[in-house]
Amino acid sequence: MATFQTLPGFREFYPEDFSRRNHLFRLWRQTANTFGFAEYDAPVLEPLDLYKAKSGDEIEGQLFSFTDKGGREVALRPEMTPTVCRLVGAKASTLKRPIRWFSIAEFYRYERMQKGRGRCFFQFNADIFGEPGPEAETELIALLVQCLAAFGLTEQDFFVRLSDRNLWFYYLEALGLDEARIRGVLGAVDRFEKYGDDAFKGYTEQFGPLDGGVKAKVLAFLQIKSLAALEQTLGVIGGEKLAARLADWKKLLGNLAAMGLARFIEVDLGVVRGLAYYTGFVFEAFDRKGELRALAGGGRYDDLVQKLGGPALPAVGFAIGDMTFALLLEQRGLMPTLVQAPDVYCVIGGEAERLEAFGDIHALRAAGYRVDYPLKEVAFGKQFKAAAESGAKLALIYGGDELAKGVVKLRDLGARTEQEVPRAQVVPTVRDFFSV
């Protein structure tokens, strides 16, 4: 029994786990490439202030933070957004637009573990910078959908809820609320699904009871589930800002419908997300059964690059976490159990034959075939058993009898047929076998 335990909430990836993780990464990476996104990475350890600047002091309790030997306050990254804002902000003027970047990286949060949540986890992050219009959202939501659909998930398995923080802002403004009150109401909207009317408690404590008429309108607004209902509600009010937002909504939903993705998208103004820095469309992906945490989340954050010291640069992004996503894939039987079977297994008579076999073994490997053989002398019967168990399609038999004749016996483990092949023909014969 090991004396040292893995730190709480951290994960180890034994080969079987690692192959699953690779499966996620491989398809995410491949999908991002098809959308023209470029991959980047950045330090795991960052100045603590980078996160305080974005989210305030209270964030510190959920960070792996400490003082380094140079007296610097540092933290393991809990997310990618501030980092990528810094990277892009530093070179914004020289980067070709649109700036489309993605990363697959590990993040750390000092939290209590729960289903789908640990202290370390991977995220696929994708962001578009420099594009203020809904064209950016179109690309990102399409990418998000494809990053899930690439695994075989369908609209039966997940969907994306689409909302709009700015629309809420303009609407509440039109109802006569000031900025502080608007933020209070948005906080309540975010919690309404879970707590019902209690969600307004915090607002009432801070600002007094919300006007009855306003509240009724808020409750009606957050239950809007379609573009038509949205248009109807906003049409009554009018105003340039609202009209402009409505035009963006039409464009975004029209684009996504044209891509054939309408079945994945649901208008749901009840989604606001807790994060204060979102400035426009926000979206979250959930499993249809509603059993799991959010699969992914994102939105527009037009002010953040500037807030972190860069130029004014509009931005949209989202992140998919690996833990909840893996749970969903396993639930749906879509997580492959990758068996790493060799192509060829060599059965070797003895030490002399072994030296004869090594030449072919290496040549086959150099040609790209996965070749296994017993590292130590093992009885023939055992070797055949091992060859069968390995999952190899082909066995090459290097016995004394064969080598004396200048041949190697090639056994098709599936068909259970054998043929003798001249030594010099082993590599081409194997190549022929696998090219059929």
Place this chain on the structure above:
RNA sequence: GCGGCCAUAGCUCAGCUGGUUAGAGCACAAGAUUGUGAUUCUUGGGGUCGCGGGUUCGAAUCCCGUUGGCCGCCCCA
């Protein structure tokens, strides 16, 4: 930060109201089988029963603490 449940072999677990040397299945390894297939049979390695303390003649079992896990709340960038 709060609450509930849990901790015995690599894995899944059994082990009665405390009683000699802590078990099973799976997995792993060797042999039966010195040149031909997943079966079968035999055998083997592997545990300070999470850790520490207490009660007791005696603790895997009861009590306290601690560490870790699962689940939920808070939070969720």
